Amino acid sequence: MLCECGEREATIHEVIIKNGKKIEKHLCEVCAQKQGMASKAQNAPISQLISSFVLATAPARSAKALRCEACGLSYEAFRSSGQLGCPECYDAFSKELTALLERSHEGGTHHVGKSPRRAFAGGRGSGMPVDPAEQMRRKAERIRRLRKELERALADEQYERAAEIRDEIERLTGPTEDGP
């Protein structure tokens, strides 16, 4: 069988079942690599597989300048390491990540299954229903600001202040309502 390019013999065959529809692909090595379906090295580390896949599928134009505001990681840097910088990166790169996620999770793009019980119990004691996602976002934002402050305090050798900030960060990583 010939590859889609019509030039070489197809050696890689893939069947994807998506929304009940069967999509078949028959490709030669060259086209498969272009589409990120095959990697030259059989035992390449996972980060390399990801980077070669991301390189092959990510839109080259805008992604280059893309950066996560929270941690400063560029999409480029993620592409080379395969490691995201912080939880916020998922929102910052959500568009670019979708193709990669579909590819590594049999088409899955949305989480199904367990969720943290506490986060979804609403604001305990407040009696006010709080959007859990919003609550977590605000908390993450606060921790991020504190970490910046911590860096500054350490740079200025204000160790007492640094210790206070550290305690505050620690407190924020646990149940909010049980604070001091």
Add this chain to the structure above:
Amino acid sequence: MSEHGRLDIHRARTEWLRGDGASCDVVLSSRVRLARNIAGMPFVAHASRSDRRQVLDLCRQRLLASDLSEQLMWVSLHEAQPLDRTLLAERNLISKQMVRGLLPGQEAAPDAPRGVAIALPDERLSIMVNEEDHLRIQCIRTGLDLTGAFAHIDEIDDRIERTIDYAYHPRFGYLTACPTNVGTGVRFSVMLHLPALRMTGEIEKVRHAAEDMSLAIRGWAGEGSENTGDIFQLSNQTTLGKSEQDLLVELHEQIVPRVVEYERRARRILLEKRRTTLEDKVYRALGVLRHARVISIEEAMTLLSLLRLGVVLGLLDGLAQQTVNHLMLLIQPAHLQRLRGQEMPQSARRVARAELLRTHLGEGRHAEPPDPA
């Protein structure tokens, strides 16, 4: 609960060495691992040293206060001896990356702040801190029991979540440093002994079938490891878009039983058609293990694998599966050196390994490893 304790490497009290449980003729152990991160903190690979330090202190303190187990031992890996780190990796309690402080895409950093909490004495539960993710929780069971391992880890996860805010996203689920683990963050895996499929060459079919089903098949020490001793690890790769329960059922009820049946069939055929050849292989293995003066880890693992097959098929009397499992661990480099109480170069290890095997399997000897004085 205490944060002190010692690993008892002399006795086979470790859960996954027990050699019993469902389908234990083929399945050595079942393992479930959860990847979790702390909300608001940067992922490990991009965290500063002070961030990592804070994550480590925070996790250590909260894990030890969470009543996760009767006895929980904490090891600060960056302060531990390199030999002890290797020992923990040989026992599958930490990953190989944790031994050298290696992060994906980075240089080795032996002093990078990282640690592990281990439930004693059975080592059923262990929690790595600052591996690729802030927390990597694992629960292990002997034989095929992913259900039991999952029930345990689910409860542990709930307890930890009471004191640590996890990074969670309504769409992406539990957020992980590498997008290949995002969603449930769960990895179910089984350790399989497949000597007959290897002998008949059918192991390649299993490998292809696994790949077709988005499963990973690896050697016994995980990613990138050689498949020594015909021991293979089968695990799910998909973590997003399928619930924990779906993934569990898929592996536990559909895939693993088929592989087990496939291996058993290959064993039956070997027994029926090539019994003498098989017996010859098993007894030659015993002969070499009993009399060798110098032996490499690869050769010893290959021969112990044959011995294990011989025990399971009833070709060998007076030897327990647990003993063979335990020996597979004791002959590993760090275990050998710990047993001897000294560091040894490879040449000396080969001699020590042969001695250890002779002691435990020698003619006229009881097959159980002796208790230390």
